[in-house]
Amino acid sequence: MSQSESISLCLQAHKICRSIGAREIISDVSLNINKQEIFGFLGPSGSGKTTLIKILAGIDKATSGEITLLGTALPHLSMMKKIGYMAQSDALYHDLTAKENLDFFGSLFGLKGQHFMRRQREVLELVGLESHAKKMVQAYSGGMKRRLSLAIALIHEPEVLILDEPTVGIDPSLRLMIWNELYRLCRSGVTILLTTHVMDEAEKCHRLGMILDGRLIATGTPEELKQTARGTTMEEAFLYYGGIRK
Numbered sequence: 001m002s003q004s005e006s007i008s009l010c011l012q013a014h015k016i017c018r019s020i021g022a023r024e025i026i027s028d029v030s031l032n033i034n035k036q037e038i039f040g041f042l043g044p045s046g047s048g049k050t051t052l053i054k055i056l057a058g059i060d061k062a063t064s065g066e067i068t069l070l071g072t073a074l075p076h077l078s079m080m081k082k083i084g085y086m087a088q089s090d091a092l093y094h095d096l097t098a099k100e101n102l103d104f105f106g107s108l109f110g111l112k113g114q115h116f117m118r119r120q121r122e123v124l125e126l127v128g129l130e131s132h133a134k135k136m137v138q139a140y141s142g143g144m145k146r147r148l149s150l151a152i153a154l155i156h157e158p159e160v161l162i163l164d165e166p167t168v169g170i171d172p173s174l175r176l177m178i179w180n181e182l183y184r185l186c187r188s189g190v191t192i193l194l195t196t197h198v199m200d201e202a203e204k205c206h207r208l209g210m211i212l213d214g215r216l217i218a219t220g221t222p223e224e225l226k227q228t229a230r231g232t233t234m235e236e237a238f239l240y241y242g243g244i245r246k
């Protein structure tokens with residue numbers, strides 16, 4: 001790989017495998033993700049998307065294979081500040097308010113003072129929770145918890161945002177706002193990895209990786225994937241790459 005290619009790369013994964021017991025959940029995944037790219041992992045429930053992005057985030061460890069994120073081999077503690085991770089199951093403190101949750105998670109990243117207060121207001125506004133900041137999380141709806149989790153993932157202005165099904169349970173107008181923000185972040189230099197099983201959401205990504213039974217069966221832009229599959233929809237493309245449709 002040339003020097004200029006490696007500078008423009010955010011992430012390189014080489015032959016990633018992950019087994020739990022005797023079962024291989026992720027098999028031989030290799031891929032490159034460019035800086036300032038929105039890369040989506042698309043696949044049915046149970047295909048291995050969550051397991052894979054946890055490994056790519058350095059939260060879980062591959063059984064074999066190598067990952068380099070922004071030039072550093074993972075897992076590496078110093079990379080935690082550079083990554084914003086939003087889990088599928090909300091890792092929130094339910095007996096604290098939204099603001100207290102932000103106080104806690106922000107302090108883990110060493111945020112403080114005026115800048116931290118401003119940042120809290122920005123992320124709460126972005127996810128439409130500014131008027132609910134003092135409410136206990138236990139009184140939040142499922143969608144509100146997702147939105148707060150996204151705010152927490154963004155609080156420290158990470159260079160890489162890794163989001164597991166970020167817009168599940170979020171209504172269409174807020175989903176649109178969140179996508180606009182993802183594009184804005186991307187333009188400002190952030191690289192975004194996300195998972196989805198929703199085809200229309202997948203089409204909003206710059207590039208996609210299709211996951212089936214723990215394998216990366218295809219990568220490309222939504223248009224490329226549809227063209228190669230001679231299909232007009234992402235569903236058709238997915239069935240084609242999965243060998244279910246000729």
Ligand SMILES: Nc1ncnc2c1ncn2[C@@H]1O[C@H](COP(=O)(O)OP(=O)(O)OP(=O)(O)O)[C@@H](O)[C@H]1O
Nearest residue numbers: 020025043044045046047048049050051052088197
């Ligand atoms: N800790 C674990 N122990 C045993 N099996 C696991 C564990 N974690 C994941 N699996 C299995 O690995 C497979 C992939 O799971 P994973 O959660 O990564 O899929 P997914 O594509 O993210 O699914 P979903 O879209 O439903 O979240 C599933 O069959 C799941 O049951």
